[in-house]
Amino acid sequence: MTPWRPAGIRGRLALALFVAAGLAFVAISGGFIVFGRLTLEGRARSVVEPYAQLVSVGAEAAVAFGDAARAQEILDTLRANTQILEAQIVLADGRLLARYSAHHPPAPPSALPQRPDGVLISPDRHTVTLVQGLHDGARLLLVMSLRELERQTRDALLMITAGTLVLLATLALGLLAALQRSVVAPIAALARAADQVRARADYGHRVPIAGADEVARLGQGFNEMMKTIEEHDAELRRLALFHRAVLDNVGSGVISVTPEGVVTTFNRAAERLLGYRADEVVGQLTPQAWHDPEELATHARRLSAQLGETIEPGMEVFFARPRREMHEEGEWSFIRKDGTRAPVQLTVTAQRGEAGRIVGFVGLAYDLAERKQAEAAQRRHQDELERTVQQRTAELRLARDAAEAANSAKSAFLANMSHEIRTPMNAILGMSALALQGELAPAQRNYIHKAHAAAESLLGIINDILDFSKIEAGKLEVESIPFSLDKVLNNLVDVLGMRAEQAGLELLLDLSPRLPEALVGDPSRLGQVLRNLGNNAVKFTERGEVTVVVKAQSVDAATVQLRFEVRDTGVGMSPEVQRRLFQPFSQADASTSRRYGGTGLGLAISRHLVALMGGELQADSAPGRGSCFSFTLRFGLQAGAAGPTSPECRAQGLRGTRALVVESGAGVRQLLEKSLAALGLRADAVANLEQAARRIAQAEAEKLPYQLLLVDSSLPAGVPTGVPGTDDLAAAVALGRREPPRAPIPVVLMTKSLARDALLQGLAAQQASVGALLVKPVTPSHLVDACNAALGIASGDAAHDAQGAPAAADPRAGLRGARILLVEDNEVNQEVALAVLGGAGIEVSVAGNGREALELLGRQDFDAVLMDCQMPVMDGYAATRALRQPPLRKTLPVIAMTANAMVGDRDAALAAGMNDHIAKPINIDEMFATIARWVPPVAPRGS
Numbered sequence: 001m002t003p004w005r006p007a008g009i010r011g012r013l014a015l016a017l018f019v020a021a022g023l024a025f026v027a028i029s030g031g032f033i034v035f036g037r038l039t040l041e042g043r044a045r046s047v048v049e050p051y052a053q054l055v056s057v058g059a060e061a062a063v064a065f066g067d068a069a070r071a072q073e074i075l076d077t078l079r080a081n082t083q084i085l086e087a088q089i090v091l092a093d094g095r096l097l098a099r100y101s102a103h104h105p106p107a108p109p110s111a112l113p114q115r116p117d118g119v120l121i122s123p124d125r126h127t128v129t130l131v132q133g134l135h136d137g138a139r140l141l142l143v144m145s146l147r148e149l150e151r152q153t154r155d156a157l158l159m160i161t162a163g164t165l166v167l168l169a170t171l172a173l174g175l176l177a178a179l180q181r182s183v184v185a186p187i188a189a190l191a192r193a194a195d196q197v198r199a200r201a202d203y204g205h206r207v208p209i210a211g212a213d214e215v216a217r218l219g220q221g222f223n224e225m226m227k228t229i230e231e232h233d234a235e236l237r238r239l240a241l242f243h244r245a246v247l248d249n250v251g252s253g254v255i256s257v258t259p260e261g262v263v264t265t266f267n268r269a270a271e272r273l274l275g276y277r278a279d280e281v282v283g284q285l286t287p288q289a290w291h292d293p294e295e296l297a298t299h300a301r302r303l304s305a306q307l308g309e310t311i312e313p314g315m316e317v318f319f320a321r322p323r324r325e326m327h328e329e330g331e332w333s334f335i336r337k338d339g340t341r342a343p344v345q346l347t348v349t350a351q352r353g354e355a356g357r358i359v360g361f362v363g364l365a366y367d368l369a370e371r372k373q374a375e376a377a378q379r380r381h382q383d384e385l386e387r388t389v390q391q392r393t394a395e396l397r398l399a400r401d402a403a404e405a406a407n408s409a410k411s412a413f414l415a416n417m418s419h420e421i422r423t424p425m426n427a428i429l430g431m432s433a434l435a436l437q438g439e440l441a442p443a444q445r446n447y448i449h450k451a452h453a454a455a456e457s458l459l460g461i462i463n464d465i466l467d468f469s470k471i472e473a474g475k476l477e478v479e480s481i482p483f484s485l486d487k488v489l490n491n492l493v494d495v496l497g498m499r500a501e502q503a504g505l506e507l508l509l510d511l512s513p514r515l516p517e518a519l520v521g522d523p524s525r526l527g528q529v530l531r532n533l534g535n536n537a538v539k540f541t542e543r544g545e546v547t548v549v550v551k552a553q554s555v556d557a558a559t560v561q562l563r564f565e566v567r568d569t570g571v572g573m574s575p576e577v578q579r580r581l582f583q584p585f586s587q588a589d590a591s592t593s594r595r596y597g598g599t600g601l602g603l604a605i606s607r608h609l610v611a612l613m614g615g616e617l618q619a620d621s622a623p624g625r626g627s628c629f630s631f632t633l634r635f636g637l638q639a640g641a642a643g644p645t646s647p648e649c650r651a652q653g654l655r656g657t658r659a660l661v662v663e664s665g666a667g668v669r670q671l672l673e674k675s676l677a678a679l680g681l682r683a684d685a686v687a688n689l690e691q692a693a694r695r696i697a698q699a700e701a702e703k704l705p706y707q708l709l710l711v712d713s714s715l716p717a718g719v720p721t722g723v724p725g726t727d728d729l730a731a732a733v734a735l736g737r738r739e740p741p742r743a744p745i746p747v748v749l750m751t752k753s754l755a756r757d758a759l760l761q762g763l764a765a766q767q768a769s770v771g772a773l774l775v776k777p778v779t780p781s782h783l784v785d786a787c788n789a790a791l792g793i794a795s796g797d798a799a800h801d802a803q804g805a806p807a808a809a810d811p812r813a814g815l816r817g818a819r820i821l822l823v824e825d826n827e828v829n830q831e832v833a834l835a836v837l838g839g840a841g842i843e844v845s846v847a848g849n850g851r852e853a854l855e856l857l858g859r860q861d862f863d864a865v866l867m868d869c870q871m872p873v874m875d876g877y878a879a880t881r882a883l884r885q886p887p888l889r890k891t892l893p894v895i896a897m898t899a900n901a902m903v904g905d906r907d908a909a910l911a912a913g914m915n916d917h918i919a920k921p922i923n924i925d926e927m928f929a930t931i932a933r934w935v936p937p938v939a940p941r942g943s
Contacts, residue, residue: 017176021168028164032157043153044128045119048144051084052132056140059089063097063138071098083145085127092137121146186215190222203230253344253365256351259358261286261315273344273367275337286315287363290335299330319361322350325887331368343368425462425921428455430832433924437839459921478612482638483523485515485550486647486781491527492548496534497777501752503538506545507777508667512552513678516560517646520636525609529617530564532602533629537568541626544569545667558637565630573621581619603629647679647780653793654784655680658699659708662692662735663750664715668776672710675783681708688715689731696735696745706745708790709736710774713751713759729759733768746771746790750778811932816841818863818938820931823853823879824897825871833866836924850879857883857890863935867914869898877912884913893934897922 055074062070071089075098078084087100120129130142186207193207203226209219247254253270257263263285266278274290281289288296293313300313303320311320321328328348333341345366353359432452436445493509500507530548537546549565573581581603603617610617610631621627659681663669669685676683684706686692692711699705711732736745749770751759756775763769771790774782788794820842824830830846837844845860847853851874853865865883869876876896883890896909896917906917918930 014176017172017179021172025161025165025168029157029161032160043149044121044144044146045130047083047149048119048128048130048142051078051081051144052130052140052142055087055142056132056134059098059140060135063089063091063135066091066097068097072100074098075100081144083148084142085145086141086143088141089134090139090141097138126150183215186210186219190219193222197226201233203233251366253363253367255287255363255365257287257315257361257363259319259360261288261319263287264360265362270365273336273342273365274334287318288314292333292335295333318346318348318363319350322348322361323358325350327882327887332365334365424828425455425459429459429921430829430836430924434832434835434839455921476608476612478522478525478609480520480522480636482518482520484517484646485519486517486779488523488527488530489548489550490779490781492530492534493777493779495531496538496546496548497775498753499535499538500546500777501754503541504543505538505541506665506668507534508545508547508671509777509779510547510549510671511675511678511780512550513674514648515550515552515562516555516635516637517648518638519560520638521633522613525613526633529606529609529631530566532606533566536602536629537566537570537627541568541570544626547667553632555637559634560637561632561634563630563632565628567626567628569626572623572625572627573619574623578619578621647784650781650788651679651784654787654791657681657708657787657791658704658706659683659710659787660692660695660699660706661685662687662689662709662711662715662732664688664712668712668778672778672783675778675780676710679780679784679787681787689735692735708748708771708787709745710748710750710787711735713749714755729762730766730768733763733766733770748772748774748786748790750774750776752776811928812840814932814937815928815935816938817843818931818935819843819845819861820935821845821847821853821856821860821862821865823847823850823865823871823876824868825849826868829868836927840928850874850876850882853879854882854888858888862892863938864893864895864931866931867894867896869896869909876914877908880909880912880914895930895934 055078058074058077059071061067062074075087075089078087078100079102082102084100085102089097089099091097118131120131121127122129126146128144128146130140130144132140132142134140189207193205196202196205205226206223207219209216209223247265247267248269250267250269253273254265254267255263255270256265262283263281264283266276266281270276271278276285276290296317297313299317300311303311303317307320307324311317318328330346332344332346334344335341345368347364347366349362349364350358351360351362429452432448432455435448436452440448489509489511493507497507534546534548545568547565547567549563549567551563551565552560553563554561607617610633613633615631615633617629617631619627619629657680659676661669661672661676661683663672663685664687666687669687673683673685684695686695689711692709696706696709713729713732715732732749733747736747738744747770749759749772751773753775756773759773772786774786820837822830822833822837822844824833824846825848834844834846845856845862847856849871850867853867854874856862857865867876867880874882876898880894882888883894893916894914896906896914897920898909898917909917915934916930918927
């Protein structure tokens with residue numbers, strides 16, 4: 001049973017005050033009672049002793065003479081006091097001399113107490129007995145009633161108690177009234193204000209404040225709280241109005257539900273879509289009211305198969321994937337209130353509160369019927385527009401500017417046809433490359449090699465035409481990004497060196513000392529111009545050499561101006577040919593085109609690219625003495641000096657080293673000597689092994705021995721070596737040998753790319769080794785790596801082959817065992833990629849579109865993804881964006897593959913979250929190099 005409690009703070013205060021007053025009253029009354037009892041003996045003595053004294057004085061003579069009559073007379077005088085109950089005079093021998101008793105008849109005489117003379121109060125406190133000694137040992141006993149004394153005491157106590165009660169009640173009522181004014185009334189006002197706020201939501205209500213005590217501060221706090229709540233309420237109302245306006249004006253139906261599925265939000269678009277009013281749905285229905293049960297059951301079975309658990313055909317069909325932070329989207333058929341159906345695209349997401357707890361779900365329903373109607377209307381407008389365009393085009397064909405219109409159409413067509421052209425070209429090049437890697441009869445190899453070369457030639461023509469079409473359309477742009485000049489030159493040498501070697505030419509690289517390496521500009525376009533000019537020089541040079549020159553003309557704190565030259569010893573050009581040299585589709589004459597091939601676009605494209613980068617392409621030539629193409633560009637300098645991987649930094653350990661170059665080609669010999677000197681080495685150069693042997697001996701005699709030898713492996717046969725019984729290769733290797741205790745001189749053996757494999761086989765056959773191999777043409781980076789390797793100096797990022805010689809590391813070796821996901825819709829390209837990647841020991845999985853790729857990525861782990869950009873169902877851009885977002889949040893590298901050569905492809909790929917970009921038709925070496933940039937070397941399985 002609940003104990004009774006007074007309602008309200010006033011009742012509780014009154015109760016507390018009166019309880020306190022009652023307790024005080026009880027305490028005071030108890031004190032008086034206790035005091036009366038404690039002082040009773042003293043008051044009784046003060047009453048009885050005067051009578052005893054009176055009797056003693058009168059009875060002295062009677063006791064002395066034994067006069068009983070006189071003693072009795074004296075005792076009888078006590079009858080005047082009704083409170084004296086008994087009096088006795090007892091002689092020393094115990095005889096009773098006289099006795100008085102107020103009882104009728106008299107009671108038996110009381111026995112004298114054994115205690116000494118004095119006052120004795122009875123146990124019931126109704127009587128007091130006094131014993132007093134008289135003459136000659138006689139004793140007086142006087143018994144007196146205390147009832148009158150008790151009555152007087154009780155009356156006094158009642159008066160005092162009543163006064164105390166009145167005083168305490170008055171004090172309690174006064175204190176209650178004071179508390180009512182100072183505490184209860186303000187708190188009651190606060191309570192009334194709180195009730196008003198609760199009942200009316202009137203956050204503008206304020207309570208009056210008086211004084212500065214705690215209650216006043218409470219009122220002030222209440223008012224401040226109401227002000228804050230009023231401001232927050234106003235903001236919430238504004239946000240609610242804003243959200244309602246957004247919800248009511250959004251084109252799609254927005255329906256939110258509780259975790260149990262009860263509708264909490266139903267916007268106007270949902271009303272229009274389903275025919276229900278919001279008040280008919282909110283808080284009353286679940287979305288199952290407008291869903292077909294059979295459709296729910298079908299989706300439940302599909303979800304159960306996907307998630308691996310049973311999903312009931314109810315609201316969980318919509319909630320299952322969002323609960324797991326997965327995307328839920330699909331087409332549904334809503335059943336309107338009138339029974340008709342509406343096709344919609346429904347997207348469901350989970351609403352999460354604190355700590356990620358789900359507080360509801362939101363569905364966004366887009367009416368597909370309206371979209372289909374809009375699409376149909378758009379198609380009609382497009383058809384009308386196309387008819388209008390066709391009509392105008394037909395009219396323009398009759399005008400004088402038909403040629404210009406046709407030219408613009410040609411450029412747009414070529415740019416848009418890039419995908420269709422490059423996709424089959426990728427298949428042709430890939431399949432022919434795979435065929436050349438297998439076992440073929442000589443005739444078959446010849447046929448396929450020529451087909452592959454023809455396809456590469458066709459690809460070059462297509463690239464030139466597409467670049468030119470972009471130039472005409474004004475869509476060709478240049479970048480301004482940090483890059484390494486050393487890497488641009490290395491790539492140029494890798495591409496151009498092979499072509500020059502196949503043509504029997506020497507490719508030379510002439511660089512200024514201390515050339516800035518960390519630049520800001522467009523490395524892709526710079527490399528394209530240098531490749532165009534280099535390919536042009538190789539094509540028109542039958543013998544001799546092609547030289548690429550890079551000079552630093554001026555350097556300031558933020559920029560550097562570089563001059564680039566590409567020289568050749570080819571056929572040269574007349575002034576007439578030079579005047580039309582940079583016109584598109586133009587060559588020297590028809591015989592030149594038939595003899596050397598080409599479209600005549602390379603120089604025109606190069607001129608435009610140089611102009612876009614802020615320079616001007618110039619030509620200097622004469623018939624029979626070769627040509628020189630040059631241009632000057634200004635680049636930004638990256639913050640700080642050369643990085644730790646620049647050739648200058650990696651050559652720190654080589655400074656002061658004495659080196660001897662043994663090279664038969666005068667141009668190569670001079671450039672090597674110059675390059676070594678620029679790196680801080682003290683270099684000499686000779687033309688053959690005989691001169692080298694003499695120079696080495698001379699240096700030994702002068703106590704200035706050589707510490708490093710750079711020897712050409714292709715010295716002319718028949719040159720005396722001074723080493724009987726050995727061929728030229730053995731002599732070159734033996735050049736650094738010395739008799740113990742002298743240490744051998746490290747040898748860097750220089751060779752051309754096509755002769756590298758044969759040279760390695762020759763070294764293996766002779767069981768010989770060298771300090772390093774250096775493939776010509778020589779770049780500063782390759783030169784530093786080779787010298788460091790030969791001398792055993794750590795060299796940053798140098799790679800080494802099995803012989804211990806630095807060479808361009810084959811990225812395939814580090815990719816063996818890597819797991820790659822190939823996303824490609826073209827079956828032929830799938831076959832090519834599987835063969836190429838599988839041949840490198842890479843584990844490849846294939847997805848035909850972006851959606852299949854996401855499903856595979858959700859189940860398996862991969863090291864990288866090769867992603868085609870244009871595919872059915874889901875393209876590569878959408879797939880990559882989904883990959884970077886929840887629930888996958890994958891960070892693995894994604895490399896775009898696209899056959900579209902339009903400007904902005906690389907930017908679009910990077911914006912979608914891809915890491916790199918390779919263009920189709922895919923160059924196999926470039927593809928492996930790109931993958932290797934993003935996939936670290938894979939450890940053997942199980943290691």
